[in-house]
Amino acid sequence: MTQPLLQVRQLGKRFGGFVVLDGIDFHVQPGERVGLIGPNGSGKSTLVNCLSGVLTNELGTIDFDGQSLLGLPPHQRAYRGLARSFQIPRPFVRMSVLQNIRVPLLFAAEHRLGQRHSGAELEALALQALDQVGLRHKRDDMAGSLTQIDLRKLELARAIAAQPKLLIADESMAGLATSETDEILALLFGLNKMGIAVIMIEHIMRAVSAFSERLVVLAAGKKIADGPTDAVLRDPLVERIYLGD
Ligand SMILES: Nc1ncnc2c1ncn2[C@@H]1O[C@H](COP(=O)(O)OP(=O)(O)O)[C@@H](O)[C@H]1O
Ligand SMILES: [Mg+2]
Known part of the structure; x- marks a missing residue:
């Protein structure tokens, strides 16, 4: 078996006295869809x-691409190839779509690729990210004027601009119409085909089960299931705790 891209062991997190994550173990293989x-x-x-x-x-350890991430701030983790989109998109509303992509590019890609890029090279990389989400034609629009689905696409473009090894998409489809969720689904499949491993966090079961090779299920801060999608969906415990409602 290849070395996992992401290996989480016994991860624990509390807010005050409230245990939010309790001994989470899980991994993601390179190029996997989870x-x-x-x-x-x-x-x-x-x-x-x-x-x-x-x-x-x-508590616990997080290893990514063979190195520990513990103690590293978010931008250092981004440099190493771990990208995430936020559940609530956070664009710079007074900047154009293209400028929104240049910001993460400047901070991550340049560093990770180990070289300085000219303005033209940065723009080419930014346009490439916009192409990957189908937003190139809106490059000069203000981010604050985008529709909900285009905001989701921009959020994903910002996450992938630095050419990550792993993309974590946190509810990228929330609040979208069915045809729109299909668009985001196709987009995430496309990114995965390029070799990016993807963790999809999603309530829309049709989408998440179509996408995922493997499902990891959390309930009240504990992992209650982890396995091939079909098997997890048939797991009686998962049915009772999650799918039953
Ligand atoms: N910053 C915070 N401070 C205190 N409690 C929080 C904070 N963020 C989340 N929580 C609590 O932690 C639990 C897990 O929240 P969250 O990770 O957002 O769950 P999910 O994404 O699965 O809906 C919830 O009970 C939530 O209220
Ligand atoms: Mg959430």
Whole structure:
């Protein structure tokens, strides 16, 4: 078996006295598509925040691409190839779509690729990210004027601009119409085909089960299932705790 791209062991996080994540073990292989599901409040976003360095886990280890991420701030984790989109998109609303991509590019790609880029090279990389999400034609629009689905696409473009090894998409489809969720689904499949491993966090079961080779299920801060998508969906415990509602 190849070495996992991401290996999380016994991860623990509490807010005050409240244990939000309790001994989470899980891994992602290079290029894998993993769905992370669980009821609201089960700890999915907190787990993503611990992985991306927005929050600090008190317990456990996080190894990525053969190195520990512990103690590294978010931008250092991005340099190493771990990208995430936020559940609530956070664009710079007064900047154009293209400028929104240049910001993460400047901070991550340049560093990780180990070289300085000219303005023209940065623009080419930014346009490439916009192409990958189908937003090139809106490059000069203000981010604040975008529709909901285009905001989601921009959020994904910002995450992938630095050419990550792993993309964590936190509820990239929330609030979208069915045809729009299909667009985001196709987009994530496309990114995966380029070799990017993807963790999809999603409540829309049709989408997450179509996408994921493997499902990891959280409930009240504990991992309750982890395995091939079909097997996990038939797991009686998962049915009772998550799919039953
Ligand atoms: N910053 C915070 N401070 C205190 N409690 C929080 C904070 N963020 C999340 N929580 C709590 O942690 C639990 C897990 O939340 P979250 O990770 O957002 O779950 P999910 O993404 O699965 O819906 C919830 O009970 C939530 O209320
Ligand atoms: Mg969440």
